[in-house]
Amino acid sequence: MLDSPSLPAEAPAPQAPPGFVRRLALGQFGLYLAVLAPVMGGLSVKIQHLVGLDAAPAQLGLVAGTGAVFAMVAQPLAGRLSDRCTSRFGMRRPFLVGGVAVMAAALAACAAAPSVPVLLIAWCVAQGAGNFAFAAAGATVADHVPEARRGSVSGIVGAVTPVGILVGSILLSVLPNDFLRFAVPAAVAVVLGLWFAARLPDRVRTEPPTEPLNPRSLLLSFVFDPRKHPDFGWVWLSKFLIMLGYGALAGYLTLFLAAEFGMEDTDEQLRFNALANGLSVAALVVASVVGGVLSDRLGRRKPFVTAAGLIMAAVLAVVTITPYLGDAGLGTLLVLEALLGIGAGLFFAVDNALAISLLPSQDDTAKDLGVLNIANALPSSLSPFLAGVVVIPVGNALLGGAGYSLWFGLAAVFCLVGALLVTRIRSAA
Template identity: 40%
Template sequence: MDPHHGPLPAVGWRFLLLYALAYMSTSLLFLAPLLVSLALKVNSLVGLDEAPDSLALVAGVGAAIAVVANPFFGTLSDRTTSRIGRRRPWIVGGLLVGSAGVVAVALASSIPVVLLGWCVAQLGFNALLAAMAAVLPDRVPVSQRGVVSGVLGMCLPVASVTGTFLVRLFNGDMLGMFLAPCVVGGFFILLFAASLPDRRLDPADRPAWSVRQLVMTFWVSPRRSPEFAWVFVSRFAFVLAFAFLTTYQAYYLLDHVGSREAAVPHQIFIGTLVQSGVLVAASLSAGKLSDRSGRRKVFVVTASGIYALALFLLAAASSYNGYLVGMAVGGLGFGMYMAVDLALAVDVLPDPHTAAKDLGVLNIAGALPSAVAPAIAPSVLALSDGSYAVLYAVAGVSAVGAALAILPVRRVR
């Protein structure tokens, strides 16, 4: 239901295709640096011994910026009365600013410059993400949200494979590794922005704005919206598990598996490809089954449990083949989760008038773990004598927490 224009019409394949490509491209902008490029850039500047702490600083501060930026820009998007719509200005502007930050990271000669560039990238890309996520409640009716969410769930693995492939393609060329995902992703994002039927907000319908409203940008009351709060907790715990894996994947392969540095981009690409093949099938199937059955919770709980199992398998692995097995199982859990989690979240939004703001708050649960994981990981590694097996076991426990947190949700079956 569009609060200002009545029931939403069904979306067609053309909209869905362009939206999926743009959403995948948005994920590509974040993931290509986080999966490979950023870790290799930091390693090239300070060496393997200091790299984990330096990466923790860059990733942690960048994630803290994202926590603030996503709901803030979501609120601004909800209030935008531009002639070209509410979402389009932030999609285009966010892409340009974020890409400039990525170029700065690629050309940086010191960790402080990497940090500054990554913070700029997070500001821009989170403005883009806030507007892109809000398109789902803006344009897609409830009856199609499971299927659309399932398709969007495939975007993350496709972006992961594409990102690692592009990095591998430009291996040895630092600027190319960082810039190629922006060029490829930017094309599809701009294509979607040009075709998006983005309604202009009438100034009379603009939500209220005050200092209190600014503070509330970052808050949804758990007492008034307990279902939303539990979904927030579940997503936070699940993404925290994912953040442990992705942030330290390169160092896991170097230190725990014993891979050569030159082989790491290729190994991560193969691992991501294996994970994504399973993930795509799981995401499509889970999204359709969720819509047909009218159920969301059982898929999220099962997915979280499977992802926990994958992380425990990675913790126990002692070879690259063991790593691939863990990634495949992880693809099954992650695919089921991504197919249904967004649909469940949209179903429990507190207010359709503030969809972008509330999704921005929910996206804190997706951004904050990227700051928490690097903050926790050095202590876990220090206490475990540098064991990445222990670190991934901690990640598995977090995934179990994601399953438990969704159980109190009652409004959605």
């Protein structure tokens, strides 16, 4: 049953409605499961089956990188349209429902794709639609959660991201074929996403926006002025770099195992992937929840985000040498996955709360969150593009086959620089 109280667009709810956080967490879990399961291994295995191991890195980079463009466009565009929406069903609900439904259909098309071009088109549609839903869901936090609780809520929501990764990895390892590896996560997203949308106490905009919607205003959906809002610019750039580094290992783990450890059986790759993600997620969930609570109690955000980036940078630097450790390499890689989870947990717990406190305008919450979410969504798809098309081939050619080590070393630099940029933020603790 729809619950849509008429609230002025500019009046945020004074407290989170009963059950809102639980439903938001489950809805986000469904979305992350559907989108991240392909990124965490489903796409790479599908492409290996279509074109073989040798051609897989470049083809994976093409598919994921092009999809990233659609993600980049969809997030802020959906945010702008959502802030202006005067539907009687609410400001956010239409984008949640439409995004989830189209994403699920596109993922089913990915599952059945007989060639890379068909997979490319379907994945781009899935990324665009999924990010419409993500933009609307993210805006509900600013709509309904007071500032004092956003660290705790961000920690809870941040924890479901790795749970989605873990469940997705397990599903990838136990489902028997490529079709089910895409379709089952999509079905879960439909059920949980529509349930969240149906129970959402959505804001209803009672008056149309005063500014007309035109090509210029749509273009402004994708930008902000860092000169006017420098702290928002720094938090955007730091998030982008840390997420770009963090996604480096996840996006290419299965191909890394095949190329550097001789693990060419895709089922074996997915089993190791599930074990590694299990260790990472266990550490991430604990660090996320604890980090969010501590951040609220101390009233500090920046130290947690900085520490997270430094931990991830150190872990990725050590990953570069695991192929040279002989029999201990795979075991070391599992330990590093757990340590990476600790760093990521601290980051996911606190970074969102820090970013929301620095939004340029309370009147354009979803639009600004859409711009911010580019830094969150784009790297997870951009990493395979940079790795497969540029860094790994160049590294293999110039460094005697050390392309993966070059890639993970570069990822460590991304995380390090992102962590240091947090110190440039002046208007938050």
